[in-house]
Amino acid sequence: MRYFVTGASGWIGSATVPELIAAGHRVTGLARSDASAAALTASGADVVRGTLDDLDVLREAAAASDGVVHLAFKHDIAFSGSFKEAAEADRRAVDALGEALAGSGRPLVLASGVAGLKPGRPATERDMPESDGSPMSLRGATAAAVLALAPRGVRSSVVRIPPTAHGDGDRGFVASLVSFAREKGSSGYLGDGANRWPAVHRSDVGRLFALAADGAPAGAVLHAVADRGVPFREIAEVIGRHLGVPAVSVPQEEAAAHFGWMSGFVGLDAPASSDLTQELLGWHPTGPGLLADLDEGHYFRAAGA
Structure with missing residues (x-):
């Protein structure tokens, strides 16, 4: 084919x-x-x-x-x-x-x-x-x-x-959250950070x-x-721990200043399942979960390292 x-x-x-x-x-x-x-x-x-x-x-x-x-x-x-x-x-x-x-x-x-x-x-x-x-x-x-x-x-x-969709070499959403936290000196989340992101x-x-x-x-x-849905605060806390900065709640009115182009996404509560897909095609995720992938450290390497 x-x-x-x-x-x-x-x-x-x-x-x-x-x-x-x-x-x-x-x-x-x-x-x-x-x-x-x-x-x-x-x-x-x-x-x-x-x-x-x-x-x-x-x-x-x-x-x-x-x-x-x-x-x-x-x-x-x-x-x-x-x-x-x-x-x-x-x-x-x-x-x-x-x-x-x-x-x-x-x-x-x-x-x-x-x-x-x-x-x-x-x-x-x-x-x-x-x-x-x-x-x-x-x-x-x-x-x-x-x-x-x-x-x-x-x-x-x-x-x-x-x-x-995370992994070593990612330059998208997760990498941007790391970049914002490094730039602002704090790893942010909105409200109580209980909103969930699938990954x-x-x-x-x-x-x-x-x-x-x-x-x-x-x-x-x-x-x-x-x-299915990782609480956003947990993502922020792992990022903060690796960067040595605090994880903090960002007021809604300051979201654009802290998160830039991602400000419209960070508050999404968007859990999702793949049960039907796994049953239909026999697909079963084997890669590390988001928090485990963050803990591998590649998101925090210096540029060019």
Whole structure:
């Protein structure tokens, strides 16, 4: 089998591509830069040059493949204040990929998010996001569009990932919390810090995407969740302990100053389960939990160490 993978050199892609290759598949990865192309070649993948805006490139690569794993998203644009623009670009890319695969019975696996589905209680694979017209809901609408490809002859599925897909080399949410704590001299949480974040090790996410590409039934929703919900205060306390700074409650009105672009996320109470996914595909997380991963120390290494 040959899989076309977008976002193949990214944080999740660089864990997924080796899993696909280890399973005996060929991989073609989308690369928008020389550095990404070199990384993919070094991993044993073939390369097609382009971006999410090159819709003809996406259609041609999808049509030439035995299936697609779509991991790319314009995170740099999304978290600099243009989430709507990033989500709209993602939807155009998904429509192009779906068009190329329609009627083929081949898989299209989409990366989506688990946070915010059902605040206050563990979200399951059966829960669907509300469509309220907000920029954030646009990504949920894209996931729904992928699932709607199933009756059109695409073995489509959606893998929802927690914001904390952690591991050595992470430059995302957890690494940013460490950076904020180091900069401010305190490791913050909102209120009593009882709100819960789901989490998963990056290696487990890569394995789930490979399993989904090979065997997820059409219309499946999957959760890449290991820790159902880690209390945010516990995350802050571990970070504080490693940095030698106090863990403190940050007033809501000071959240933006302390957490920057993450201020809208740190207060989320977003527990989630993956029981149905584990039963369906036999996927069982084996990587360290979030707090154990923090205790391994790699998040606190000096730059370049």
